[in-house]
Amino acid sequence: MSSLLTRDEYQNLADSLPLPTNAVIDGKARAAQSAETFETINPATGQVIARIASCGQADVDFAVEKARLAFESGAWARAHPSERKRVLRRLVKLMERDAHELAVLETLESGKPIYDVETIDIPEALHCLEWHAEATDKLYGQTSPSGDDVVSMIVRQPLGVVACVLPWNFPILMLAWKIGPALATGNSVVVKPAEQTNMSTLRIAELAHEAGLPSGVLQVVTGPGEITGKALGMHPDIDMVAFTGSTDVGRKFLEYSARSNLKRIVLECGGKNPCIVLDDAENLDVVAQHVTQAVFWNMGENCSASSRLIVHEKIKDRLVEMVLHKLKEWPLGEPLDPGNRLGAIVSKEQFDRIIGYIKKGRTEGARIVTGGNAHKHGKGYFIEPTVFDDVTPEMTIAREEIFGPVLSVIKVANADEAVRVANDTQYGLAASIFTANLGQAHRIARDIRAGTVTINCYGEGDISTPFGGFKLSGFGGRDKSLHAHDQYTELKTIWADISDPRASRAVD
Numbered sequence: 001m002s003s004l005l006t007r008d009e010y011q012n013l014a015d016s017l018p019l020p021t022n023a024v025i026d027g028k029a030r031a032a033q034s035a036e037t038f039e040t041i042n043p044a045t046g047q048v049i050a051r052i053a054s055c056g057q058a059d060v061d062f063a064v065e066k067a068r069l070a071f072e073s074g075a076w077a078r079a080h081p082s083e084r085k086r087v088l089r090r091l092v093k094l095m096e097r098d099a100h101e102l103a104v105l106e107t108l109e110s111g112k113p114i115y116d117v118e119t120i121d122i123p124e125a126l127h128c129l130e131w132h133a134e135a136t137d138k139l140y141g142q143t144s145p146s147g148d149d150v151v152s153m154i155v156r157q158p159l160g161v162v163a164c165v166l167p168w169n170f171p172i173l174m175l176a177w178k179i180g181p182a183l184a185t186g187n188s189v190v191v192k193p194a195e196q197t198n199m200s201t202l203r204i205a206e207l208a209h210e211a212g213l214p215s216g217v218l219q220v221v222t223g224p225g226e227i228t229g230k231a232l233g234m235h236p237d238i239d240m241v242a243f244t245g246s247t248d249v250g251r252k253f254l255e256y257s258a259r260s261n262l263k264r265i266v267l268e269c270g271g272k273n274p275c276i277v278l279d280d281a282e283n284l285d286v287v288a289q290h291v292t293q294a295v296f297w298n299m300g301e302n303c304s305a306s307s308r309l310i311v312h313e314k315i316k317d318r319l320v321e322m323v324l325h326k327l328k329e330w331p332l333g334e335p336l337d338p339g340n341r342l343g344a345i346v347s348k349e350q351f352d353r354i355i356g357y358i359k360k361g362r363t364e365g366a367r368i369v370t371g372g373n374a375h376k377h378g379k380g381y382f383i384e385p386t387v388f389d390d391v392t393p394e395m396t397i398a399r400e401e402i403f404g405p406v407l408s409v410i411k412v413a414n415a416d417e418a419v420r421v422a423n424d425t426q427y428g429l430a431a432s433i434f435t436a437n438l439g440q441a442h443r444i445a446r447d448i449r450a451g452t453v454t455i456n457c458y459g460e461g462d463i464s465t466p467f468g469g470f471k472l473s474g475f476g477g478r479d480k481s482l483h484a485h486d487q488y489t490e491l492k493t494i495w496a497d498i499s500d501p502r503a504s505r506a507v508d
């Protein structure tokens with residue numbers, strides 16, 4: 001990780017950086033063919049930062065055509081795995097070189113605290129790309145136990161043209177989670193960033209070209225979901241869509257696939273993740289630290305945010321007090337100031353949505369113990385970290401994904417009730433459990449219906465562990481780990497009969 005700059009140095013960078021605003025297709029930055037653009041807003045100020053190319057059907061068709069040509073040329077798909085590794089590692093080096101610039105682009109559009117972008121998002125994205133690059137030339141294929149007279153090979157081949165449709169909450173990291181395995185396995189990729197957060201992705205596509213990725217292998221089309229995203233989903237020459245975002249839009253991609261070419265769809269959607277704390281949990285101070293991080297990190301705009309604290313009634317009040325105390329270590333303010341841990345909410349729309357949930361929490365009878373209001377900081381979209389106590393499992397704030405800095409505290413009488421409440425959700429992405437009884441922890445981990453369960457900590461595992469959800473949280477595959485390689489490849493059986501023809505003549 002490069003060392004942090006000061007707030008003024010980041011501001012100077014923000015004022016002087018050339019802003020990437022054009023789509024990247026066939027190795028070149030291009031305006032939309034229609035010349036249409038849309039505004040991108042700095043959520044910390046409410047001001048327009050730039051106008052971004054609004055790609056329509058013609059741009060998507062052009063990008064897919066170039067991606068297909070690149071795939072068929074074999075320049076990437078059939079390059080020696082060690083060559084793909086070399087280029088991807090070079091991309092990592094270039095991203096390291098430009099880390100401050102990338103962090104500023106990311107923070108300007110997303111409102112994320114630059115501290116997080118520099119110390120978490122970018123280092124994890126680099127590690128992810130490096131990990132998949134390094135895996136490329138170390139993966140062996142399989143043969144089957146089909147007997148001596150057969151050579152049977154089970155090989156994995158790239159799918160072809162993959163579209164990656166990204167969310168706005170972790171633009172660089174989600175890009176890395178998707179293009180890392182998709183490129184390492186030899187696909188051509190067309191990325192569509194969320195319309196709120198384009199610039200870091202556009203810059204990384206330029207760096208990929210500088211790193212030596214052949215033209216057409218990594219392209220970025222920018223634009224609104226219902227136009228650019230839909231055009232990708234419906235495209236007859238795209239082999240797969242890897243999507244992270246809301247469950248509602250995830251469903252749309254399944255429909256697009258059914259209505260077009262049955263392209264593979266992999267969905268990583270939302271969560272309403274439980275954090276269970278039982279009365280034997282050790283070191284409540286450390287637990288409070290995890291609970292605070294689990295819900296307020298990235299302003300709660302995180303699919304794995306633990307937005308439901310399901311806590312034993314004996315320790316509830318003490319733990320809530322400790323969380324409030326921990327929150328003092330989370331200054332909220334200007335995202336470009338590296339002293340802040342909480343920044344702006346990504347957009348006015350998301351801000352209104354979160355405020356709407358806070359109102360609903362109040363009217364349904366939950367009790368606010370801290371926060372509950374917009375935070376006054378210029379004209380930006382800031383919300384105070386909010387804790388609701390006396391939440392019951394049927395309340396809206398306990399059931400729907402808020403995707404904001406709002407914690408719902410639900411008290412339970414024992415571990416069985418905790419598991420019942422934890423599983424009483426349509427989502428199943430992540431969960432955490434705090435207890436000193438490891439046997440009990442593992443029984444709960446077994447019984448919780450979620451893709452990642454952490455014990456005595458909060459987190460998403462590391463790059464070597466798969467990430468994705470049960471139920472409405474996911475479909476079709478996993479990000480991270482070698483399991484991600486499976487989703488970007490097609491299995492093929494190659495079967496050769498090598499029985500000796502002379503042996504069969506002898507039988508005749």
Ligand SMILES: NC(=O)C1=CN([C@@H]2O[C@H](COP(=O)(O)OP(=O)(O)OC[C@H]3O[C@@H](n4cnc5c(N)ncnc54)[C@H](O)[C@@H]3O)[C@@H](O)[C@H]2O)C=CC1
Nearest residue numbers: 166167193194225226229230245246249269270303401403
């Ligand atoms: N990682 C996650 O799990 C995420 C979950 N969400 C959830 O979704 C809620 C709404 O956030 P949004 O930005 O509206 O997420 P979204 O699901 O609408 O957007 C995600 C991506 O899908 C694209 N998209 C949107 N509509 C589309 C359509 N009709 N066809 C094709 N592509 C489309 C967007 O342009 C963006 O790239 C959040 O409050 C949160 O609950 C949002 C972002 C990430």
Ligand code: BAL
Nearest residue numbers: 169170244302303304
């Ligand atoms: N927490 C990484 C995945 C996501 O929020 O979309």
